[in-house]
Amino acid sequence: xxxxxxxxxxxxxxxxxxxxxxxxxxxxxxxxxxxxxxxxxxxxxxxxxxxxxxxxxxxxxxxxxxxxxxxxxxxxxxxxxxxxxxxxxxxxxxxxxxxxxxxxxxxxxxxxxxxxxxxxxxxxxxxxxxxxxxxxxxxxxxxxxxxxxxxxxxxxxxxxxxxxxxxxxxxxxxxxxxxxxxxxxxxxxxxxxxxxxxxxxxxxxxxxxxxxxxxxxxxxxxxxxxxxxxxxxxxxxxxxxxxxxxxxxxxxxxxxxxxxxxxxxxxxxxxxxxxxxxxxxxxxxxxxxxxxxxxxxxxxxxxxxxxxxxxxxxxxxxxxxxxxxxxxxxxxxxxxxxxxxxxxxxxxxxxxxxxxxxxxxxxxxxxxxxxxxxxxxxxxxxxxxxxxxxxxxxxxxxxxxxxxxxxxxxxxxxxxxxxxxxxxxxxxxxxxxxxxxxxxxxxxxxxxxxxxxxxxxxxxxxxxxxxxxxxxxxxxxxxxxxxxxxxxxx
RNA sequence: GCCGCGUUCGUCUAGCCUGGUCUAGGACGCCGGCCUUUCACGCCGGUAACACGGGUUCAAAUCCCGUACGCGGUACCA
Numbered sequence: 001x002x003x004x005x006x007x008x009x010x011x012x013x014x015x016x017x018x019x020x021x022x023x024x025x026x027x028x029x030x031x032x033x034x035x036x037x038x039x040x041x042x043x044x045x046x047x048x049x050x051x052x053x054x055x056x057x058x059x060x061x062x063x064x065x066x067x068x069x070x071x072x073x074x075x076x077x078x079x080x081x082x083x084x085x086x087x088x089x090x091x092x093x094x095x096x097x098x099x100x101x102x103x104x105x106x107x108x109x110x111x112x113x114x115x116x117x118x119x120x121x122x123x124x125x126x127x128x129x130x131x132x133x134x135x136x137x138x139x140x141x142x143x144x145x146x147x148x149x150x151x152x153x154x155x156x157x158x159x160x161x162x163x164x165x166x167x168x169x170x171x172x173x174x175x176x177x178x179x180x181x182x183x184x185x186x187x188x189x190x191x192x193x194x195x196x197x198x199x200x201x202x203x204x205x206x207x208x209x210x211x212x213x214x215x216x217x218x219x220x221x222x223x224x225x226x227x228x229x230x231x232x233x234x235x236x237x238x239x240x241x242x243x244x245x246x247x248x249x250x251x252x253x254x255x256x257x258x259x260x261x262x263x264x265x266x267x268x269x270x271x272x273x274x275x276x277x278x279x280x281x282x283x284x285x286x287x288x289x290x291x292x293x294x295x296x297x298x299x300x301x302x303x304x305x306x307x308x309x310x311x312x313x314x315x316x317x318x319x320x321x322x323x324x325x326x327x328x329x330x331x332x333x334x335x336x337x338x339x340x341x342x343x344x345x346x347x348x349x350x351x352x353x354x355x356x357x358x359x360x361x362x363x364x365x366x367x368x369x370x371x372x373x374x375x376x377x378x379x380x381x382x383x384x385x386x387x388x389x390x391x392x393x394x395x396x397x398x399x400x401x402x403x404x405x406x407x408x409x410x411x412x413x414x415x416x417x418x419x420x421x422x423x424x425x426x427x428x429x430x431x432x433x434x435x436x437x438x439x440x441x442x443x444x445x446x447x448x449x450x451x452x453x454x455x456x457x458x459x460x461x462x463x464x465x466x467x468x469x470x471x472x473x474x475x476x477x478x479x480x481x482x483x484x485x486x487x488x489x490x
Numbered sequence: 491g492c493c494g495c496g497u498u499c500g501u502c503u504a505g506c507c508u509g510g511u512c513u514a515g516g517a518c519g520c521c522g523g524c525c526u527u528u529c530a531c532g533c534c535g536g537u538a539a540c541a542c543g544g545g546u547u548c549a550a551a552u553c554c555c556g557u558a559c560g561c562g563g564u565a566c567c568a
Contacts, residue, residue, distance in 0.1 A: 048568080171495095219562060245561095320561085374532095
């Protein structure tokens with residue numbers, strides 16, 4: 001469905017740090033909406049704060065987006081007819097419109113020092129219609145003085161917010177939102193270093209780039225009336241706004257936006273590229289994120305990117321904050337892992353296996369992956385959850401021993417180990433046959449051997465089917481581990 | 491503090507706009523069972539919610555008002 005004025009959305013991160021999952025979700029929703037309506041996605045880098053800019057951040061953003069496969073139509077890399085796409089390279093535009101605003105009487109120069117501003121704030125006043133007359137600006141100083149100060153170059157431009165008006169706008173997810181302008185202060189538009197603030201740059205670029213829909217986080221909701229005032233002052237039509245619910249920390253006691261600290265303390269990655277390191281499937285991350293704040297209205301939960309594009313609609317986006325749920329992400333990821341071919345899984349798992357210092361042949365890794373594929377949730381668990389494939393167990397799971405190890409276990413295990421010696425082709429069928437005949441001859445249930453064998457070889461009471469497990473661990477190791485378990489567990 | 495936004499199972503949500511079909515549906519998690527003389531997958535079942543108080547109405551999760559709570563904003567940060 002294409003819109004009349006063509007849909008153009010922008011994802012506008014600031015390179016003050018690596019791309020956050022919340023940022024990725026914003027990018028996703030923009031992407032889904034644009035693709036759904038056959039529109040364009042613009043990547044715009046909002047680097048107007050030179051002091052907070054972090055080297056490498058832009059590369060990380062690029063990396064993250066390309067890893068998950070959200071491709072933009074225009075941006076610093078691919079260019080486009082609205083270039084440049086870095087705000088630091090567009091300063092002349094901002095200066096031009098700041099000037100227009102001043103000439104229209106909708107903005108003014110201000111020369112207050114930091115000390116003067118501080119003093120005002122201590123008096124609990126805001127720089128607004130009620131105080132601007134007491135400050136040092138082009139509204140209170142003589143023209144000659146203003147010219148002199150402007151020439152000296154040390155000034156800012158502030159928006160002249162009208163008193164006692166209502167600034168209202170429609171938000172796709174929240175409906176009509178309105179603010180009384182007396183609550184809004186005279187926001188700085190152009191900083192003393194010549195750079196624009198977010199507010200100015202944002203509306204100038206959105207207008208110049210023909211952005212039709214502004215889809216961004218709720219933290220921007222309160223600054224939107226300022227933007228609406230500026231659109232009005234410049235005689236521009238504002239875009240359609242959609243403010244997305246914030247992603248909150250899953251720790252309800254802590255509350256607030258999901259932060260870097262939560263990441264470390266709750267084991268949740270916050271940066272997109274950390275999800276890559278942690279072995280999540282990019283498609284799964286996207287799928288999970290889509291569901292965090294949006295609902296298709298059906299009972300489907302698993303979507304490919306294309307399916308999401310199809311099902312997406314902004315008016316099915318919720319308005320309340322959502323807690324990040326790592327368990328749910330893992331569940332989604334689990335499904336994507338099952339959809340992988342064994343070869344793909346093995347290929348993805350290899351680096352994690354090698355990082356742990358283990359060596360393994362392609363053939364054996366393939367066998368291991370086959371065994372564990374439907375019981376892991378993230379790729380690295382091929383090794384972290386199944387170390388016994390690579391080294392002898394360092395101990396035995398206590399609960400398992402308690403439940404499964406009996407007085408006769410050691411003898412049965414030793415007998416089984418003996419019979420394993422006779423096997424030439426040590427495969428799943430062979431170890432199973434040996435075990436079942438032993439159980440028959442000893443007149444015990446197969447479980448009487450199965451459980452101790454699993455415990456001895458893997459150190460645990462759960463895992464892949466035992467016979468496949470034993471075969472994959474190999475003859476020598478199995479026999480060695482059984483002897484050791486018989487000794488240690490008696 | 492002030493302003494704005496929000497509030498359905500522990501969590502993500504459907505339902506709310508267009509009151510009755512909601513003894514509130516699904517999913518994650520958790521618990522139990524089946525399958526497997528093993529583990530998991532799978533399947534089946536269970537657990538658990540309309541923040542509170544007033545209205546309006548024959549009827550309210552759904553509409554209105556208030557309160558509480560949560561979140562966001564309140565910078566020459568984005």
